[in-house]
Amino acid sequence: MPTPTPEPRRHEGVRTLTEAKALSALAHPFRARIMDALKVDGPSTASALAQRTGQAVGSASHHLKVLSEAGLVVEAPDLAKDRRERWWRLVDRGTRWSRSDIAEDTAALAAADAAEALAFQRQVVRTQDWMANRESDPQWQDAGFATQNWLRLTPDELRQVGEEVVDVLMRWSGREVPEDGQERESVFVFARGFPAQP
Template sequence: MTDPRVRDPKALRALSHPFRWKLIHVLTEGGPLTATQCSEKLDESVASCSYHLNMLAKYGFVEEVQGPGRQKPWRITRARQSISPDGLDPEGAMAAETAALAYLDQEFERIRERLVARKLLEWEWRDSVGTDGSTKFLTAEELAEYKNELQALLTKYNERMDDPSLRPEGSRAVRIFLGVTVATD
């Protein structure tokens, strides 16, 4: 398994643009896609999509799929990116924080859009869609164990991402977002 940590400050700066996160998400859920197809899905110009895809490719987040034809589709090369300022020099730490905030902004925008669109879903999907939050009083060790248990649930069905033949009929791309924070005293 490839280390998901992004440590290069330049690569982290490449992730600091919110539109690049949109491209990562659209390729994760619907890829491989050409810049034109990304443009249609994201209501952005083909030139803009192409530029940002090339920037993501420069740092290894996406790549062009080889095949016939003039327009080459793009695909995700890393299913997971882990961003943390821990252990980075000040420049890298600032780039990591900026990239993480761009990711969160885009993720929250996406959650808002999908919650508003919930009313368009068939009834069998509506009950499972929503948000939830909980406050616990835990030790650092308990939190680590709890987070590991939640992450194990998040990896369930991961094989369906790379192999569409494993997806059951009627399945859809479902986004599950986990945030774990600790209050500072």
């Protein structure tokens, strides 16, 4: 009898997506950038997000509407200075999905594949940009890192490694930033682990 797959560790504020609508919303490059900007900068207006992501304000508003309909962002009326100003915030601190959770929903599987392919493409582009431009900011050259390793693991052990890596990143992303006068920049960290051969 096969060993049952253990439940993934749940992190506070991280929602497991199972709906094709939410996964499809994440599979669009501008919407992914809006989600990133809201995570890095916090709540924002459509015009500020348009400027941040290089879109027209109308386009940013449209993408915010799609993200809202997918349950990924909500309006933040408490931040508006007047009735014309519309602020938006993330619903959750983060999102995740599992193919086993959506295995019966072909639309959700296709959307998840598209969202993951887009995320990977953006990881590669960001890495290439860093490598091409790291000379321009010497103080960060030795701080940036890359690591890879070959491990011999079972699927459950790989899940455990993944959970430990996510735990570290969630701890750092959720910490209260010290008010110590030091300037901090947004830093992009990603990791992947999967079966492969040399």
